Every structure is written in structure tokens, then in C-alpha cells.
Amino acid sequence: MNGKTYGEMWAAITGATRYEFLMQLRRRAVWIVIGLFVAWGFAAFRFYVALGGEETLPLTQWMVAWSLVAQYFVPIAFGILIADRLPRDRRTRVGELLETLPGSAGGRLFGKYLGNVAATLVPLFVIYLAGVAYVAFERGDLMAIPLGLLSFAAINLPGLLFVAAFSVSVPVVLWVPLYQALFVGYWFWGNLLSPDSTIPTINGTILTPVGWYMANGFFGLKGGAVENATVWTAVASIALLLALAALALYGAHRYLTWQQARR
Amino acid sequence: MALTRYELRLLGGLGLATPALALLLFGGMALLMGFLGANGAQVARVLVAALELGLPLAAGVVAATVAADDPAVDLQLALKTRYRGTLARRLVVLALWTALIAFLWTSALHTTGLWELWVPEPFFAGQLVWLSPLLWFVAAGALLSLTLGRTTGGAILGGLWAFENLFRGSFLTEEWLRPEFLFATTYAAGADFWLTNRLALISTALLMGVVVWALSSRTESFARGGEA
Numbered sequence: 280m281n282g283k284t285y286g287e288m289w290a291a292i293t294g295a296t297r298y299e300f301l302m303q304l305r306r307r308a309v310w311i312v313i314g315l316f317v318a319w320g321f322a323a324f325r326f327y328v329a330l331g332g333e334e335t336l337p338l339t340q341w342m343v344a345w346s347l348v349a350q351y352f353v354p355i356a357f358g359i360l361i362a363d364r365l366p367r368d369r370r371t372r373v374g375e376l377l378e379t380l381p382g383s384a385g386g387r388l389f390g391k392y393l394g395n396v397a398a399t400l401v402p403l404f405v406i407y408l409a410g411v412a413y414v415a416f417e418r419g420d421l422m423a424i425p426l427g428l429l430s431f432a433a434i435n436l437p438g439l440l441f442v443a444a445f446s447v448s449v450p451v452v453l454w455v456p457l458y459q460a461l462f463v464g465y466w467f468w469g470n471l472l473s474p475d476s477t478i479p480t481i482n483g484t485i486l487t488p489v490g491w492y493m494a495n496g497f498f499g500l501k502g503g504a505v506e507n508a509t510v511w512t513a514v515a516s517i518a519l520l521l522a523l524a525a526l527a528l529y530g531a532h533r534y535l536t537w538q539q540a541r542r
Numbered sequence: 543m544a545l546t547r548y549e550l551r552l553l554g555g556l557g558l559a560t561p562a563l564a565l566l567l568f569g570g571m572a573l574l575m576g577f578l579g580a581n582g583a584q585v586a587r588v589l590v591a592a593l594e595l596g597l598p599l600a601a602g603v604v605a606a607t608v609a610a611d612d613p614a615v616d617l618q619l620a621l622k623t624r625y626r627g628t629l630a631r632r633l634v635v636l637a638l639w640t641a642l643i644a645f646l647w648t649s650a651l652h653t654t655g656l657w658e659l660w661v662p663e664p665f666f667a668g669q670l671v672w673l674s675p676l677l678w679f680v681a682a683g684a685l686l687s688l689t690l691g692r693t694t695g696g697a698i699l700g701g702l703w704a705f706e707n708l709f710r711g712s713f714l715t716e717e718w719l720r721p722e723f724l725f726a727t728t729y730a731a732g733a734d735f736w737l738t739n740r741l742a743l744i745s746t747a748l749l750m751g752v753v754v755w756a757l758s759s760r761t762e763s764f765a766r767g768g769e770a
Contacts, residue, residue, distance in 0.1 A: 308694040315698065319705050352701055359697040454556040456607040456696065460564065460600045463700035471708050477584045479574060 291382025295390025296397070299364065303398035312356045313402040320351035338420055343498040345410045346430040350438060350489055351471070353403055357439055358446040358462050361395045363455050365447060365531075378539065385532045388447070392528060396443045407431060433497050437517045438488030444524035448531035474504050485516040486523075492516035549635040557604050561640045564600040565647055568592030586659035589651055591728040593644055593672035598724070599703050601640040602679030606687040606695035608632050609754075618761055625761040629684070629754070637680050644672040662732040670740040671727045677747035678724060684754045722746065 303309060336344075365388075368374035377387060411427035450458050474483035483504045485492055491505035496513025508516075550558065572588040609629060612618075618625045651657040652665055661668045679699065686695030706713060706724050713723035720726075720735050721742035730736070 308691055308697070311690065312694050312697045312701075316701055319701055322709075352704060355700050355704060356697045359700060360693060363693055454560075456603045457556055457560045457563070457600075459696045459700060460560060460603045461567075463599065463703055464564075464567070464596070467704045467707055471704065477575065477580055478571060478588065479578065 287381050288383045288386040291380075291384075291386030292390040292393070294382065295387045296394040297390075299391050299394025300398045301394075303360075303364070303395050304401060306360075309360055309399055310402050312360060313353060313399070314406065316352045316356040317349055317403065317406045320348045320353060338414075338418060338422060339426055339498050340500060341414050341418070342411070342423060342426040342430045343434065343494050343500045345407070345414065345427065346434040347490065347494060347500075347503075348410075349403060349407050349431075350435050354438060354442045354470075354488065355463055355466050357399055357403075358442045358466075359459050360399055361443050361446040362450050362458055362462070364391060364395055366450050366455050384535055384539065388532050388535065389528065392443065392447045395447070396440065399443070400439070403435075404431075407435075430494075430498060433513075433517070434490035434493045437493070437520045438490050441488045441520040441524045444527045448527040451531045451534055485512060485519055487516065488520055490516075545631060546635055549632055550639070552632075553604070553608065553636065553639070557608070557636075558639060560604055561597050561600040562643050564596035565592045565643065568596045582656070583659045586651070586656040587728065587731075589647075589656055590660045590671060590731075591725075593647060594675055594725050594728050595703075595707070597640060597644055597647075597672055598675035598679040599699070601636060601676055602683035602699050603696050605633060605636055605680040605683035606692050606699060608636065609684040609687040609695075610692045624759065626755060626758040629758045633680055633684055633754075637676065640676055640680075641673070644676065645669070648672070660731055661727065663736070667737075670737070670744075674740040674743035674747075675724045678743045678750075681747040681750035681754060685750045685757075688754060688757045 368377065378384065407427070411423055414427070415421055415423035446458075446462070453461075468478070469481045470487055470489035472478060472480045472482055474480060481487065482489075483491065487504070491503045492508045492513045493516060494500040494503055495505045496508035496510050496516075568588055568591060572585045572592075575588060576585050609632075612625075612628075618628065648657065648665075648669065648671075657665070657668070661671060663670075682702075683695060683699055686698050689695075690698070703724075710723070710725065710729045713719045714726075714730055714733075721739055723729075723739060724743065726733060726736055726739045733739075
């Protein structure tokens with residue numbers, strides 16, 4: 280604990296979460312960019328799943344399709360909108376001020392992560408719920424609501440937590456614009472490029488935050504990059520994404536502590 | 543010349559290295575494909591794609607950053623030199639630097655005979671492989687950054703890049719979308735609309751450049767100190 284009490288750490292986490300949440304939620308960019316990206320995802324998905332036009336699709340497939348719509352491009356926006364938060368502390372010179380406070384640096388980093396994830400999720404979740412409400416109304420089936428919430432929790436959330444953890448952590452060592460360019464390239468290469476492509480890709484492995492394993496393993500979605508997932512491989516995919524997210528945050532924390540000790 | 547040197551220093555090692563790094567990552571992928579037994583044309587395609595997909599995106603994101611990220615922009619309000627001139631010089635230096643890297647890469651591919659395996663156009667006309675998307679991304683990066691802020695600009699640029707990559711089928715079949723397809727060499731080398739597409743991209747870039755020129759006279763709006 281480096282001499283810090285649990286109380287101080289808890290205070291740092293809750294304080295940082297609250298302020299980061301409010302700062303991020305009030306950014307105009309968050310609302311514009313997330314809205315635009317969901318629209319892109321929607322346009323994208325119309326080519327693959329006949330969302331809205333195909334009456335015979337079971338309700339579960341509709342909801343999974345809507346989850347994937349929200350997951351196709353949004354993580355690019357999610358990552359970029361969160362990547363500049365930690366360097367911002369350096370740029371505005373509040374980082375050094377915060378270091379003089381009694382709360383732990385690790386607690387503040389985790390609070391930054393939680394607050395930013397929660398705030399960036401708000402516009403996405405509002406749009407997502409509007410889609411769920413539309414399907415519930417269109418199909419006259421209130422089961423759309425629990426199914427929609429379930430697929431959001433299983434497909435979108437693990438991938439977004441993964442993306443956000445790396446976007447908070449990697450800019451600790453990498454220049455933000457460089458991270459942005461690399462991250463966009465990674466997202467396309469590792470999630471949207473067909474596994475049949477001549478270019479080797481990690482799309483189709485359990486390390487795919489777009490959520491193919493969850494969509495196929497939990498909900499039986501056909502036509503995605505993964506066709507033979509089971510419930511257990513889907514669980515393994517979620518576990519791997521969350522474990523790597525935790526590792527990225529821990530790595531950033533260790534690096535920041537080391538950097539601080541050197542000064 | 544002194545100002546150019548200053549701009550290069552302002553871009554910094556990382557700003558200068560970002561486009562080169564994009565090329566190297568594609569180069570690494572091509573090498574891996576070579577080891578895994580891909581044929582010459584497939585490897586050449588990835589090496590050419592580095593110029594069309596990797597380099598322009600990297601330069602565009604850097605352009606979005608430098609266009610609205612000058613901590614001393616307030617000072618410019620008090621100077622005779624206007625921000626418009628500074629920004630234009632900054633973007634030209636970035637574009638020229640990236641063009642130099644692209645030309646070296648292209649020449650290396652040409653020397654090894656890989657260039658001809660994927661690009662059917664003559665060598666000099668073939669330079670439009672990278673020039674058109676590079677100008678487009680730099681102009682779009684600056685424009686988005688000046689109008690919506692650098693984070694929004696970078697994010698939209700990245701989203702557009704992924705969108706056009708994924709929907710290449712629609713961009714190639716729909717005639718009205720073809721002129722603005724940024725990756726025509728990677729996905730449709732030798733197509734009859736290739737040159738029209740390249741020139742259309744440059745025209746759009748110039749148009750965006752004019753808007754950037756007009757917008758950059760509003761120095762006060764960049765000096766507001768807030769963040770979008």
C-alpha cells in the first residue's frame with residue numbers, strides 16, 4: 280500500500296471517478312463522435328443483417344445484431360475519446376498538483392478509468408436503449424428489453440472495458456496521435472478484417488473485442504467471423520479481454536509509480 | 543528555411559516518426575506473409591497498401607493534432623504574422639516530410655521490382671497512389687480539427703478510414719461513391735476509374751484546403767483555451 284491506507288485509496292478512486300465522469304460527460308466531442316459512429320455502424324450492419332427489414336429473424340438475433348451495430352465502429356471513438364485523458368493532466372499541469380494529495384496514484388488511475396468509461400458509455404447507452412425501445416415497439420414484444428440489456432452486457436461491455444483500459448494505459452508511454460493511428464489500424468486489422476483474408480489477422484480468435492465469440496457462443500448468431508463458438512469459449516473470450524484490461528491498467532500504474540520514484 | 547527547421551523541431555521526433563512507423567508496420571506484415579508462403583503479388587499489395595492506407599492516416603492524425611494544438615497561439619494575436627500563414631507552413635512541412643518518406647519507399651519497391659507486381663501505372667503517374675490520399679487526409683485532418691476540435695477530428699478521421707476499408711465493395715460499385723474512395727489502388731488496382739478517382743481526391747483536398755485557409759483567419763477561436 281506504500282503507506283497509504285485503504286480509506287485514502289478508496290477516497291482517491293471515488294473522487295477521481297466522480298470528477299472524470301463529469302468532465303468527460305460535458306465534452307461536446309463525446310456526444311458528437313459517439314452518435315456519428317453508431318450511425319456508421321448502423322449503415323455498416325444493414326449490409327450484413329437485414330435489421331428492420333427481416334421480419335422472420337428471431338428476436339434474439341435482432342438484439343444481438345443491434346449490439347454488434349453499436350460495437351462495429353464505436354470502440355474506435357471510445358478509445359480515442361479516452362486516450363487523451365491522462366496526458367491532459369500533464370498538459371494542464373494538474374498531474375503534479377494531484378501527486379501532492381494524500382490519495383494513492385493507483386487509486387486515481389483506476390478512478391480515471393472508471394469515470395471515463397462510465398461517462399463515454401452514457402451517450403452510447405442512450406442510443407442503444409432507443410434502438411431496444413424501437414425493436415420492442417416494432418415487434419410488440421417486451422422481451423426485447425431484457426434481451427437487449429443482456430446482449431449489451433455480454434457483447435459490448437467486455438470489449439469496451441478492454442479498449443478503454445488500453446486507451447488509458449498506453450498513452451502513458453506513447454504520444455497520443457501515434458496511439459490513435461495505431462489503434463484505428465489495430466481495430467480494423469484485429470476485428471473487422473475477414474479471417475479468410477490473405478493478411479494474417481487475430482480476428483476470429485478469442486481475443487476479439489468486437490464480440491464474435493459472445494454473439495455466436497451465447498446467442499447463436501450466424502454469419503459473423505466465428506461460427507463454432509460454445510458458451511465456454513465465449514466465457515473464455517470475456518475472461519481474456521477482462522484479464523488483459525486489468526493487466527494493462529496494472530502495467531500503467533507500475534510505470535507511473537516507477538516514473539514518480541525516479542524524480 | 544529557419545522557420546522550416548523550427549516547424550520540423552515543433553513536430554518533434556514522434557511527429558516525424560509516426561508516418562514512417564506506419565510504413566514499417568505494413569512492412570513487417572508483408573515480411574510475415576512472405577514467411578507464411580504468400581505469393582509476390584500479395585506481398586507487393588501490402589507494401590503498396592502501406593502508402594495508401596498507413597501513411598496518409600498517420601499524417602492526417604498528426605495534421606489534426608498540429609492544426610489546433612499550438613500552446614502559443616494566443617501570442618499570434620499580438621503579432622503581425624497571422625496564424626493562417628503559420629498553419630499553412632506547418633501543414634506543408636508535414637506533407638512534404640511525409641511525401642519524402644513515401645517517395646523513398648516507392649523507389650525502394652520500384653528498385654526491387656515489387657512495385658510493378660501491384661501497380662500497373664507508370665512509375666511517376668503511380669506516385670498518385672500515396673499523393674492523393676495523403677493530401678486528402680492532411681486537409682481533412684486540419685479541417686475537422688479546426689471545426690470540431692482535435693480529438694473529434696482524429697476520431698472521425700479514424701472512423702472514416704475504417705468505414706471505407708470495410709465498405710470498399712459499395713465504394714467500388716456505386717458510381718457516385720467512386721470518386722471519394724481513398725483506397726482504390728489497394729482494392730482495385732488497374733481499374734479504369736483509377737486516375738479520375740486520384741484527381742477527384744486531390745480536388746476535394748484542395749477544396750478542403752481553401753476552407754481551412756478561410757477558417758484559420760479566426761485565430762481568436764483557437765485561442766479560447768477550452769477543449770472540445
